[in-house]
Amino acid sequence: MSAPGKTEPTELIARARTGDTQAWGDLYREYAPAIFRFCRRAMPTREDAEDATMEIFMKLREKLVQYDPSRSFTAWLYKIAANHCWDMLRRKKARHDKDTEDIDDVALECPEPNQLEKLIEERTGEEVRKALDKLGLRARMALVMRYYSDMSYDEIADALGVRRQFVGVVLLRARHELRQALGESSALAVGGTR
């Protein structure tokens, strides 16, 4: 995927929009790794991420003519990806008993700065990624949308189907869940004082 600030391949996109299969193939190769990584972070299994990646690009191919070239293609693609992944996750959530959304009813306490600092310093990227697996679906999705694809609060609200004012709450709760998952037995997520 084009890194932040990198110029988007506008010509390639334009050609792909006209039905140029070569251009479409190049566009896929350009963006597929990043979208797969996005899905990998958002979806519970590798197989789900692979399926989601293919389905997102199938959807993209259908919707490509609707793309407004005056807007960021990357942001638009991430929006499609986020909507698709969240749709899949919601269906899974409806089917499985594993649902952690009831954590919303639990009040959050401010973390102890020293413990939070220790946690941030000691944890590796791999540990964070593993901890993501233990999060609730919405929490995980919110974190991925915000910190992987840099989506705005409005976009996150739109994708998750919540009011914009709740996005901060969702993210904060997601961080608490993540800290708890990372800290395991430590009292970081709940043991702080104000």
Next chain:
Amino acid sequence: MSEPERNKEKRLDEKCMDEMTLLLYVERQLDRETAQGVSLHTQTCTRCLNLLRLLDRESRLLTRSMLEEDEALPARIAEFHERVKRNMQWIWGVVFGLAVLGVYALYTTYIEPWQNQLQQAGFGGSNLLSLVVFQGAFWKGWQSMITLFEALAVMIMAGFGIFAFRRYLRRGSAMAVLFASLGALLMVTTPAASATEFRKGDSITIPKGQVIKGDIFITGEHVRIEGEIDGDAYVFAQQLDMSGHISGDLIGFVQSERVSGTIDGNIRTASNNLTITGSVERNVLAWNQTFELDSSGKIGRSLTAGGQTLTVDGKVGRDFLAFSETTTISGLIGGSFKGHGKSLSIASGAQIDGKTEFEGQQVPEVSSEAKLASAPAFTKTERHAETRGSGYYVWRVIWTGAFLLFGLVLAGLMPKFAMETVESAGNLGASFGLGVLVFFGVLIGSIIACITVVGMLVGLSSVMLWLVMLFAAEVVVGGIVGQWIMGHASEFWPFFLRVVVGVVAVRIVTTIPFIGFWAGLAVAVWGMGAISLALYRRLQPTMAPNIPSVPMSPMNSPLPPQTTVGGI
């Protein structure tokens, strides 16, 4: 810490910002005024400043962790290709060929022998399907029973079908199936017939002298028909006494049924006991525990009866086809007799003008005074002794292929649902529990729906759905057994390979004598439960986002770029 220091810290704590506000500040989501307040506060509050920095570092840790390229793009998605569409194209030819084979197997194994027997029993050269469905009384009944409620039921079912398959509507095959189903439903739901009367009550009597013009539906505990019905009569009752005249057919679902009057058409009935002392001009098709054609009773054409005890003292104009434990004939059979059961007794007063064939456990007792056109042909059936020639195993293989074909079509149309269903089968307790409920409950419910006038179409549709589930059950159980043998797979073709292995294993087990039947029953219950469980899970409503309990700060506009962040 001294008391003044503690008081100072306490005062500072009281003014501290909550984590939510600090996070929104870091994320630049606060309005200018609130952001300035935070900025000023963090210039004097070390604790909040630290927390602010930590939240920012945490954000960076999250971004860094997520952006790290820890996995290469999997080979199977390295190039874009429309997998399902392309891979499935060639399979339709195979599917069609196997489907034809499956239909042929079904026809030659089950339908054709029955058709032949029914034809021999006096149903003439009529096609079985058209006889039973399109020309028979049931079809007329359906026509009469189409009401607004049934039309609504069809619309609801169509809506449900579209909703359930909306994800697959882009696929041509799903569209074809959907439209074919709707077409079939439209064929059934032809315009309603008029002049139909409905009567309901504990005790219903059509008195002598009363004439009902047109068809009549009667539901009641005790039903007496002494008058005349110029049409068909549909009776759902505990007890029926028909001593009047029906110019059409009598269709009955009755516990105890006695016909002493005259019926110009047919009797088609399922009841506990049926006694005919009157006259039926055409055919009788009866499934009863006890059936008796009294010496004064007369059937103009054929008699087809199934049950525990059949007694024919009266006169049957044409053939008699019997499926009964005990059959006794002492009357006149104008055509041939063909019976299946335990025993047959042909008494002295009996006369059979056609061939007499009996397949059973005991040699038929034939009185020397009975008048038979030919000597009875007897075929002994050995109980529990199944003769399994090579043909049996050939058909088992063909049926296994048909099951696999069925599984392939289902999995091709609904790959995700197929995998979910197999996954549900892994939950043994829930699958079996739900399976028992569905296996018996849906069937009983469908029958109840059928015998209540409004629910006939819904009931028949439920039976169809039940049958589809019954056939799919073996494929589902095959899927989970295959996964137990070969391990889990989430891609289509590896998944289907496991289904193949599993179905073959299940078919082998269900082929074993004696055990096979019970294994088959267990598989049916288990598989139906798994399908129901998967459907149940899929239809669960999605939870709505909850109202947060954390106090919120207003977030009208993002923090302007020139806003200073205290200490950062």
